[in-house]
Amino acid sequence: MKISIFGLGYVGCVGMGCLAQSGHTIIGVDVAPEKVERINNGQATIVEKDIDDIIAKAHASKTIRATHDYKDAVHNTDISFLCVGTPSTDKGHLNLDYIYQTAKEIGEALAEKQSFHIVVIRSTVLPGTNNAISTIIEEVSKKKRNVDFAVVSNPEFLREGTAVADYMNPPLTVLGSACPQAIEIMKELYKNTNAPIEVVAIEVAEIIKYVNNSYHALKVVFGNEVGSICKEMGIDSHEVMRIFCMDKQLNISPYYFKPGFAYGGSCLPKDLKALNTLAHDLYIDSPVLNAIEDSNHKHLQKAIRLIEQTNKRKIGIMGLSFKAGTDDMRNSPIVNVIEVLSGKGLEVRIYDKNVALSRLIGKNKSVISEKLPHLNNMLQDSLSDVVEWAEVLIISNKENEFKTIPHNANQLVLDLVRIAELENHPQYVGLCW
Numbered sequence: 001m002k003i004s005i006f007g008l009g010y011v012g013c014v015g016m017g018c019l020a021q022s023g024h025t026i027i028g029v030d031v032a033p034e035k036v037e038r039i040n041n042g043q044a045t046i047v048e049k050d051i052d053d054i055i056a057k058a059h060a061s062k063t064i065r066a067t068h069d070y071k072d073a074v075h076n077t078d079i080s081f082l083c084v085g086t087p088s089t090d091k092g093h094l095n096l097d098y099i100y101q102t103a104k105e106i107g108e109a110l111a112e113k114q115s116f117h118i119v120v121i122r123s124t125v126l127p128g129t130n131n132a133i134s135t136i137i138e139e140v141s142k143k144k145r146n147v148d149f150a151v152v153s154n155p156e157f158l159r160e161g162t163a164v165a166d167y168m169n170p171p172l173t174v175l176g177s178a179c180p181q182a183i184e185i186m187k188e189l190y191k192n193t194n195a196p197i198e199v200v201a202i203e204v205a206e207i208i209k210y211v212n213n214s215y216h217a218l219k220v221v222f223g224n225e226v227g228s229i230c231k232e233m234g235i236d237s238h239e240v241m242r243i244f245c246m247d248k249q250l251n252i253s254p255y256y257f258k259p260g261f262a263y264g265g266s267c268l269p270k271d272l273k274a275l276n277t278l279a280h281d282l283y284i285d286s287p288v289l290n291a292i293e294d295s296n297h298k299h300l301q302k303a304i305r306l307i308e309q310t311n312k313r314k315i316g317i318m319g320l321s322f323k324a325g326t327d328d329m330r331n332s333p334i335v336n337v338i339e340v341l342s343g344k345g346l347e348v349r350i351y352d353k354n355v356a357l358s359r360l361i362g363k364n365k366s367v368i369s370e371k372l373p374h375l376n377n378m379l380q381d382s383l384s385d386v387v388e389w390a391e392v393l394i395i396s397n398k399e400n401e402f403k404t405i406p407h408n409a410n411q412l413v414l415d416l417v418r419i420a421e422l423e424n425h426p427q428y429v430g431l432c433w
């Protein structure tokens, strides 16, 4: 395919070399004269493993060239990759000046071009940018999006230092566009890449890179905080994290990653508190570990606010224990929610088949007597009695029988845990989805 690349920095130069290596013809565009000159001399614009050879070979085989002339680049290619910088402003916002400038240039070029053109956003941009770029190009070119041209969000996942290898072996390819024709062409472009191609909503494609990188930053800081605590105790932190990473079921896995309700139960709150107290006693600053409980508490408050904002008084709670299939209510976050709601005078009825008052012994019994002395009056034996009575139903764990709760047009279903089968209820609200 014939591809133009706007921005010949790390992403653009690697993209240029790797696409040329895969048999495509590339025209690079940059505002920096020295970068254009280097490419036209067969030299890479960056220092990066393998890229010098790749650019030199592509230049020798005449499959790459560079120019300042954006019209030349757009008129002589079918796809334009946007790889310009998106730095932070001094106030921390994203500076999209380069992106918008490039969109204007492509719009000007497209005004004079008849064939369909695809604009691919490789730069890291916030949700809404695909639409903003489409609007600029429409205004400048007087062409119609998804008819004369299309914008595809296709975030780049490479890391500097291993950029060529990362480009050639991505974990996956993400595509988001309102134009099926453009998606098909992009799939063809990536058909030899040995990785799944995920076609997703544009906003998903736009935000994913931020989610990835924020998580990577969190991993670094988490490892460092664990390291500091371990070092202070004379424990080999690298050995600890090696063992940590061996658990592919709970640690390095999709488990615990689904947006849902606050964590609770007998272990997570207790053990996190113990590690934080240990760090405190060792005079170790561990702000990330410290912030976890606060974040969890704020999430619980968000659930309470959502219930209060309904201005309804009859609240039915589906599930009292901290997760399905157990009667354990120690640190069950919904117990705190119920405590607040009943303290505010709302009527609460609860259904949980695993929590029968007669079986309550030990720690569970004390949770109830301290926090919910009136639980006796709230707990109901019949799911349908609670469902028929409630103005608002709160789904607080993933018990199987909650999937088939009957529809009621007058009833609000506030789902704290995301039971997919409930999402088509007439008045469905998810806590954070």
Ligand SMILES: NC(=O)c1ccc[n+]([C@@H]2O[C@H](COP(=O)([O-])OP(=O)(O)OC[C@H]3O[C@@H](n4cnc5c(N)ncnc54)[C@H](O)[C@@H]3O)[C@@H](O)[C@H]2O)c1
Pocket: 006, 007, 008, 009, 010, 011, 012, 029, 030, 031, 032, 035, 083, 084, 085, 086, 098, 101, 102, 122, 123, 124, 125, 156, 157, 158, 159, 160
């Ligand atoms: N560097 C990485 O490892 C990496 C990885 C993935 C994604 N990204 C994202 O990719 C984007 C580019 O990053 P980078 O590190 O390659 O940036 P960079 O600063 O190395 O390169 C950007 C290039 O764009 C050029 N440019 C600016 N305005 C232009 C215009 N109007 N027309 C043509 N060229 C123009 C600049 O001269 C520069 O050469 C950023 O959004 C970044 O967040 C970077």
